[in-house]
Amino acid sequence: MRTGIADMVAVAHIVNATLVVPQLDKRSFWKDSSTFSDMFDEVHFIKTLQGDLRIAKELPKELESVPRARKHFTSWSGVIHVAKSDSRLANNDLPLDIQRLRCRALYYALRFSPPIEILGEVELLFLALHLRYEKDMLSFTGCTYGLTDAESKELTIMRENTNHWKVKKINSTEQRIGGYCPLTPKEVGIFLQALGYPPSTIIYIAAGEIYGGNTHLSELMYRFPNLVFKETLATKEELKAFANHASQTAALDYLISVESDVFIPSHSGNMARAVEGHRRFLGHRKTITPDRQGGPRKRKGPLPGIKGRARFRTEESFYENPYPECICSSKAA
Template sequence: MKTNTHQNHTTTTTNGYYATESNNNSVLPHCRRRPQNGKSHSQDSRRENSVAGIFLRRNLLKYFLRKKLLKYMLLLALLYFSGLFTCVGPLYDFLHPPLPGSVYRSHEIFQQLWHQIKADNSTGIELSAVWRYKRKLKEHKPCPNTMAGIRFESPGTELYLMIEANGGLNQQRASICNAVAVAGLLNATLVIPRFYYHSVWKDQSNFSDIYNEDHFITTLEGYMKVVRELPDELMERYDFNISNIPVFQVPAWAPTRYYLEEVYPVLRVQGFIYITPFANRLAMSVPPHIQFLRCLANYEALRFSLPISTLGKKLIDRMIERSANSGGKYISIHLRFEEDMVAFSCCVYDRGEAEKADMDVIREKGWRGKFTRKGRVIDPALNRVTGKCPMTPLEVGMMLRAMGFANNTPIYLASGKIYQSERNLAPLFNMFPLLQTKESLASPDELALFQGYSSRLAALDYMVCLLSEVFVTTQGGNFPHFLMGHRRFLYNGHAKTINPDKRKLVVLLHNTSIRLCLQGVASLYGMWEFGQYRHQCHLARFERSNGSNAS
């Protein structure tokens, strides 16, 4: 059976074809080749050419249609994106307007209101009470003495504390007060503080150039010993070179416990300690007897040097003379609109690309890489809305006029070199023609010794602002904080200060449809945080109701 089956299969392959079954003869006729003759071959060729032509024409048609469609699609895409860039920007601005106060528009409002400001010199708010009650300087008395029951041992003459004060005038002042407190805490002899030179402040003054060194030393006698320099036996260890002395670094706002547990052991071993930088290196909350030393240093021991105090008193006298129309009383404004302040704030004003180019150069020069490092996000709109942008001279003037100060109000302007000063100060001078500065009150010869020394010039401003009837702060910082505290110390806590809420101010000055009217002025008045001025008004009403003879 196997042999027969095999034969049947092999038989089926005699024609050169294989079939599935040996008895399936019907497969064989279908598998035969057609006769090869010329006629049938030519017919097949024509048929094939005809079919190929049809396919070719169809493909060409599809190609041209696709190409034409592609052109139309590209044209439509071009039109779409052109319209997008043309219309979507304004549309987006319309649908998503900037946050109120996020854009500087004060100059536009000033242009709209200038004619009304110039014509209307009446006061919409009764502020004559600002001048009515003459302040009295309190009788000279020391800081509240909290040293009762506390006795310092004889100052440790073998233990020395030396610090380096960095920053501007009042940041250095804070460091000096803290150094006095730390020296008392550690029972160490204080070396007259050194001043760190910074490229931003550009002031090479020493302690004795700013403050009366002898007065400082004698005032602190009985509380601690103060020396001008480290003794030679200590300096000899370091070849009489301060830069060779190892530096002890203290964390910011360190509590008194840190000094007792970390600093004092090193001080005992070495005999001295050198701390730098020293800005904000002592916590605000300290024991009362240490706080007393701060107070003593700030309000009594720190007195300006003779050249500064002499010229400062002359400026005060001249300012009083030029304020005769108000009984010798004047307003002082601390305006922080110098180049470095505007650059550091990263805020945008009204000079467009020229302003941006100027600020980029100043930022890179003063703080190389700080504002361009990877991940740094600068949002001028957010800075303005959150009240971090310095007020312009124009904004300060509009604020004071809207509050009711007439254009004959004597004003002293405390400031460094204003950014674009000629352009930016013009509106303020137009609103307050009696405005004075140290440059207008002093002669060039008198100021010659102070030129190039920013801390000495700031000290002159400090003296004039200290005795003003009203103090206006516009940006914050060490200068107004120290000054406000000093004024309260001098006037029993009742010194008038205007401290605008800039978060509300920028919203108000964003509205270009604002009008100068009594109702608008009243709403503006309600937006300011007056601090001590508000307290003084309540005090005045209380005194009148009780028949007090305030004078």
């Protein structure tokens, strides 16, 4: 959501269009009914960007019936309806003012709503682990390593019955060999142990419901017993307002992950990249993945020898590493 909204702020500025406060996706796997103002501080968003573009809280009545250009910018119309950006705006070669506008939207304008900000204030030394081992994640990627036959079958059925997932048949072994699978809880425990973290380390689990529950989580808990969750940091009463709103609880995970002493994702997904980029923006706070630890470095461009649109897929995401455009004080090469 955050990166897609930041993209559309940039697009609206480029085409000199008025941006209507986005409507959030209510048809995803989580079927969350949260509105923009449930997730973000709407007044702050509009005020922060008022010098960059016009923002309307809702589409004016007189424009509701005019023709719309949907999804693609292939024709002109009174209203452009972008169903989903999915942070597809170019990573590189955009004007500096546009790149900085994207960062201004993402890191300043998109402040979470007060209830999320207040509950997300956690004052303890800890490591935030983005443990991507939820049912939908494993089903979508086709990663069944370490699961029982019954669990693998359940995930396959879920993938086959999810209409908007285009790939139905996936070879789990090939996915794992290709590096497309998240680390299992057991593998994460071994990884943290190898990095030298002691068993007493406090680890916040930034994730939805872990597939298989304690059956799989116990292998991580055996090595690191001090695991904490939203449910252990907040009271039932405090979490009551977030019940059945997966986007809002994910926002809590995002906020806590950004502010943690160390952030470690078990899989490189949209949220992991966004958190890593945000932490870089805030002073290159330590983010550890198997091949790097979040130090300052310039964003990687496309792989050599690849031409056309395919080269964009090989670039490092702008939102994963907004250096150098948005981190002016860094002296990194």
